[in-house]
Amino acid sequence: MKKKRARHEEENNGTGGEEFVLRLYVSGATPQSTLAIVNVKKICENHLYGRYSLEVIDIYQELDLARRDQVIAVPTLIKRSPHPLRRLIGDMSNTDRVLDGLGVSPSE
Amino acid sequence: MAKAKSAADTFKQTALPKVPTGIYGFDEITAGGLPKGRPTLVFGVAGSGKTVFAMEFLVRGALQYNEPGVYMAFEEGVDDLTDNFRSMGFDLEGLRARKQLVIDHVLLDRGEIRETGEYNLEGLFARIDQATQSAGAKRIVLDSIGALFFGLSDAALLRAELRRLFRWLKDRNLTAVVTGERGSGTLTRHGLEEYVSDCVILLDHRVNEQVSTRRLRVVKYRGSTHGQNEYPFLLTPKGVSIITVTGLALEYKAQAERISSGIAGLDTMLGGKGYFRGSTVLVSGTAGTGKTSLASAFAAAACRRGEGSLYFAFEESASHLSRNMRSIGIDLERWANKGLLLIRAVRPTRYGLEAHLLEMEDLVAEFKPSVVVVDPLTPFGPIGTLIDIQVMLTRLIDFLRSNRITVLLTALTPGSPALEETAAGVSSVIDTWITLRELEVGQERTRTLHILKSRGMAHSMRLAKVILSDRGVEVLDGAIRAPEGKASRSRDVPMRRRSLEEARET
Numbered sequence A: 001m002k003k004k005r006a007r008h009e010e011e012n013n014g015t016g017g018e019e020f021v022l023r024l025y026v027s028g029a030t031p032q033s034t035l036a037i038v039n040v041k042k043i044c045e046n047h048l049y050g051r052y053s054l055e056v057i058d059i060y061q062e063l064d065l066a067r068r069d070q071v072i073a074v075p076t077l078i079k080r081s082p083h084p085l086r087r088l089i090g091d092m093s094n095t096d097r098v099l100d101g102l103g104v105s106p107s108e
Numbered sequence B: 001m002a003k004a005k006s007a008a009d010t011f012k013q014t015a016l017p018k019v020p021t022g023i024y025g026f027d028e029i030t031a032g033g034l035p036k037g038r039p040t041l042v043f044g045v046a047g048s049g050k051t052v053f054a055m056e057f058l059v060r061g062a063l064q065y066n067e068p069g070v071y072m073a074f075e076e077g078v079d080d081l082t083d084n085f086r087s088m089g090f091d092l093e094g095l096r097a098r099k100q101l102v103i104d105h106v107l108l109d110r111g112e113i114r115e116t117g118e119y120n121l122e123g124l125f126a127r128i129d130q131a132t133q134s135a136g137a138k139r140i141v142l143d144s145i146g147a148l149f150f151g152l153s154d155a156a157l158l159r160a161e162l163r164r165l166f167r168w169l170k171d172r173n174l175t176a177v178v179t180g181e182r183g184s185g186t187l188t189r190h191g192l193e194e195y196v197s198d199c200v201i202l203l204d205h206r207v208n209e210q211v212s213t214r215r216l217r218v219v220k221y222r223g224s225t226h227g228q229n230e231y232p233f234l235l236t237p238k239g240v241s242i243i244t245v246t247g248l249a250l251e252y253k254a255q256a257e258r259i260s261s262g263i264a265g266l267d268t269m270l271g272g273k274g275y276f277r278g279s280t281v282l283v284s285g286t287a288g289t290g291k292t293s294l295a296s297a298f299a300a301a302a303c304r305r306g307e308g309s310l311y312f313a314f315e316e317s318a319s320h321l322s323r324n325m326r327s328i329g330i331d332l333e334r335w336a337n338k339g340l341l342l343i344r345a346v347r348p349t350r351y352g353l354e355a356h357l358l359e360m361e362d363l364v365a366e367f368k369p370s371v372v373v374v375d376p377l378t379p380f381g382p383i384g385t386l387i388d389i390q391v392m393l394t395r396l397i398d399f400l401r402s403n404r405i406t407v408l409l410t411a412l413t414p415g416s417p418a419l420e421e422t423a424a425g426v427s428s429v430i431d432t433w434i435t436l437r438e439l440e441v442g443q444e445r446t447r448t449l450h451i452l453k454s455r456g457m458a459h460s461m462r463l464a465k466v467i468l469s470d471r472g473v474e475v476l477d478g479a480i481r482a483p484e485g486k487a488s489r490s491r492d493v494p495m496r497r498r499s500l501e502e503a504r505e506t
Helices: A003-010 A031-047 A063-068 A097-100 B002-013 B050-062 B076-087 B094-097 B122-133 B146-151 B155-171 B264-269 B291-304 B318-326 B332-337 B353-369 B376-384 B386-402 B417-425 B499-503
Strands: A020-024 A052-058 A076-079 A084-087 B039-044 B069-073 B101-105 B113-115 B139-143 B174-183 B199-208 B212-219 B230-236 B239-242 B280-285 B309-313 B341-345 B371-375 B406-410 B432-441 B444-453 B463-469 B472-480
Touching: A020 A031, A031 A052, A031 A084, A031 A097, A031 B376, A063 B122, A076 B463, A097 B113, A097 B122, B039 B050, B039 B155, B050 B069, B050 B076, B050 B094, B050 B139, B050 B174, B050 B199, B050 B239, B069 B076, B069 B122, B076 B094, B076 B101, B094 B101, B101 B155, B113 B309, B113 B332, B146 B155, B146 B174, B146 B212, B155 B174, B230 B386, B230 B472, B264 B376, B264 B444, B264 B463, B264 B472, B280 B291, B280 B386, B291 B318, B291 B371, B291 B406, B291 B432, B291 B472, B309 B318, B318 B332, B318 B341, B332 B499, B353 B386, B386 B499, B417 B472
Parallel strands: A020 A052, A084 B113, B039 B174, B039 B199, B069 B101, B069 B139, B139 B174, B280 B406, B280 B432, B309 B341, B309 B371, B371 B406
Antiparallel strands: A020 A076, A076 A084, B199 B212, B212 B230, B230 B239, B432 B444, B444 B463, B463 B472
8 A cells, every 4th residue: 555655656855844754773782773873863964954853763672663664674764754655774874875765865 | 004104113213303284195295294493495386385385384283283373474464364264264363363373464565665785684583583472483484585585685685684584493493484486597586495405395386288287396305204206286175285195094994894885796795794884995897887876776775774875976967866776776866855865966077176175075074974975086087187186086085084984986997098097096095996897799788897906805806797677786796707717817808708608507
């Protein structure tokens, strides 16, 4: 169902006021998780300042939530809003890919 | 028996502990089941029965061996699985409610995913861990693991993670079934066989001339002996049914009780007492030699004893059968009216072999007959390959025998050579084999009967004469004799004119 919705809606190119609702799933204090947290925070501050909310969730603390969100890979950053839903997986060290996944142009 | 026993002993000696799957026939060919606490790879093309095999492993594990299971579904959702398996009588909802089974649908949508650097599959590990702990699972299925490769693009990373996953499953002593798609160059599409080194099973599904055939082969089973053959199997409405070469009916306790064939002369030839209860009787012969008459006499005799008879008529309707048998003094209608006889007339081509098998088993379970007649078993040719018909028959015979039901099968020979082979294919499970033949000598045609084999009894080796009249079926043992000095060499040697003349004189 999510898929259908995602296919038909246009990418939001960060045209101003829309708030980004993000969830970052990590597992404990592993290097990949720590790196992902640092990277996501940096990208948000640089490109989405004042218009994002970020939850950092440890899968082992919130197993049911992680299952409902279909978190397979860790780290996973889920962009819940704006549509379409996106799952960014990895340590978020590739900033261009992260921005592309979020639908944000690098100049923002 | 001796053979089966030694096989069991060998199994006991092997160091590798195994868990029985409960899948019909599978534990026999693997001498005990799947390697305990290790992953097994089951692979095959789409529609080859991987999901059924995997789910049945869990369902039977939960129901028969008290081993709860976890099903990680990468392809189908919980509702779809529940619906699909309901038709097989697998109550997944009930199993889930009783915590004997956990189904977790793992959804991977490539369209939503962007890879932004290094990651691992810790999310999957955590889910599996949670599911297995909540169920106290001993068994787990990952169906199909190939979906990971479809959802994620970093193949090298996935390989490393899969290696870690299988080690992880082993560490937790979980007996796992991992399914995968068949590949073109390698065995499986993503070379999964590299990671699962203990046990690899191939399921094959081919369609030739509109007839589908399924085969199972144990490609590899480390530390264990296993059958090397391709074993035909059916996806019956009750699960996977694999047929082993030896037949499966060896373990049942032999019955000493005897029941009448319904014909006094034939009983005399069968050591004076008739068939063994719970045995399998095959009556083969050319058209018009009296197969149906012999079958009807047998069914009617059971009714006369007050026992139930179930008659599967695959060539004529119940009313035709009753009318024809009345002409030779066998009143089937009377027993049908008394509720002792049930004639089920079905056209073989009406549905597939698997559906026939289910219907027959269901009717047997419902009617609880003491004897069953299948007349004839040969017209299944158009709807199944020879080997599949043998699978079906062996399964049916096995089922009847385990219920102490005596079954009489008729077969038309020689029809096409293939049909004769059908009978030959099941001959290992046949206890008593009677052939009927018609001899044409001058103006006269004589029906003859010969007992090819009858296990566990001293039976007549002579050629008998069969007389069908309004008084019923009569069998006169030794009424036809081979010429002096020439003992009847073979059933295939036609009777000489002289011997018939002798027969007439006596």
